[in-house]
Amino acid sequence: MSDWPDVDLHIVTGKGGTGKSTVAAALALALASHGKQVLLCEVEGRQGIARMFDVAPLPYEERPLASGHGSDGTAGGEVFALAIDPESALLEYLAMYYRLGRAGKALDKFGVVDFATTIAPGVRDVLLTGKVYEAVNRNRRTKNARHYDAVVLDAPPTGRIAQFLNVNDELAGLAKVGPIKNQADTVMTLLRSERTAIHLVTVLEEMPVQETSDGIAELRSIGLPVGGVVVNLTRPQALDASAREAALAGALPATTVRADLEQAGLPTDDALVEALLAEGRDHAERRRLEDTQRELVAEIGVPTYELPRLADGIDLGGLYELAARLREQAMA
Template identity: 70%
Template sequence: MAQVTWRRRTPCSGPVWVAAHSARSGPPGLYARGVPSPSRPPELFPGVQLHVVSGKGGTGKSTVAAALALALASRGKTVLLCEVEGRQGVAQLFDVPPLPYEERLLVRPQAGSGEVYALAIDPESALLEYLDMYYRLGRAGKALDRFGVIEFATTIAPGVRDVLLTGKVYEAAHRNSRNKGARSYDAIVLDAPPTGRIAQFLNVNDELAGLAKVGPIKSQADTVTTLLRSERTVIHLVTVLEEMPVQETADGIEELRGTGLPVGAVVVNQVRPQDLDHDDRAALVSGSVDRSRLGGVLTAAGVEVTDDLLAGLLDEGVQHAERRELEDGQRALVHDLGVPVVELTRLASGVGGRDLGGLYELAEQLCTQGLA
């Protein structure tokens, strides 16, 4: 497939990006080179290498993970964006072909800034690599794959599956002598399983307790756990301002803390703009809006006013005001969780595919709030 390059201003007003992009989608636009802003806040989590991103399904965790990778790269870091659920979400967001089990360049800036690579990790490929690296099985390992042994092993032992997935992330974060010449990364962003499974996924030692008390798999689990519970790792949870996602976020934080895993920030995604102030919202909810005054404003704007039009507008206004009241209540609960909170606005244009501009907008918001 033919490839083209396109340039875009960095999320945090840094140098121009140049990204490999499929010719079928066309360039999303050109932006002038920017100048780093002196008011950019310091990072909330300096020294962290591994950013794990989780969240309830539908909250946009994959989008947030991709935006975070872009934001970290704008600081001049070489970043690896990983996914482990087999959904090819990263490929869809960046409108590129499905990712193989291989680190592929997604975004390359001009001189002076970082890069974003992507990797789709699947347990079968991770096990084959593990067998080759530690046991030198080579073709023998591939023969096992043809006989279905690897799929059988990872299916009957989900704990082993998670060790393999997180083990590949560990290998990328801690390149060693067994992987000579491999690229090293300043930061890794892991698009992880949803909140309901994140503690189980990352708590690989406990998951293996009944399967392997000694041996190489247990040794790898211990090594991975050391990274996941260290100061080099934080786990961010993505939510929206609705009751169920906020409650699941609170439960997830409690579960992560209970297992000794480090909680990072809560990212409140898809935040709607506050179009009305408190007094206007209160008037709508109480039904005390001056209908004649509203009609006069509409007439002055050239709108033909009818009773049905006024009734419809007021009904929509009440729904809007009530929605904002509910969101404010959920926002208060989020801020009571005792972790940093970052808010991302709801984008009318959407994110991903042919409209990559949304990702850059979100990345810039993450920068200005210090998550990167």
């Protein structure tokens, strides 16, 4: 069973460099593995989804991306992708609510769209989140539109996530009435509901863990629903507790290391043995730091999931591997 059975919108954020886009993609594949139709969205214009899945840059159009793999190896649902940009979202908004059609495209040519979203960044975020809202709230009766069981949003980083999602406050001094304000109110209803979960990605280092803790506190202070914390890029547990203590104390036996090298048919010179002992000590020190940060993550008091650092980097196979890990831990 998933920890988030009633969530339709999964928002993934995290400090830059923690791998939030990778986690968002893996989560989308994990949800699809249960037979769900999933939309994976990005809003930062980086085309990160296209690079991860090795496809052409995404247009402002929902495109099939990958199929989910069930736990028994059978095919699951599908993952679709959408790169949302504010200019295209505004043109769609004008066409839907003001029926401007070609006139809206003319505005784009004159740079009015870019001007509007530059002088009023709150409007930009309303447009971006408004498109996500529209995708989440489709149903099977929506004409000429694909229905999704879940939407995963690769959101801006932790430092901007509260501002990005708290669109009502961003518009407070700009629009007190009118369709833009109404859309912001509607979007906030979804974002503050149990249908939404905001997941934060971190690594086991001091600054990302602190930023994650601060981000959760800020989200809670404005009434937004916090989901889980994904601890990404964890290292293998290469030493057991006793070996780690010995490494930290500089007491790993050189004779044992030399015997193991000999058994493997490798050189046993002093320089290599000393280098391996030093590497073991560095690993033990890193593990001690990570364990300290892991305890701090646990103190936050939300469900926590862990994903390993993949030796071969991130490709489609790696994303499927991470998706399976999330499914095993009941995040999806």
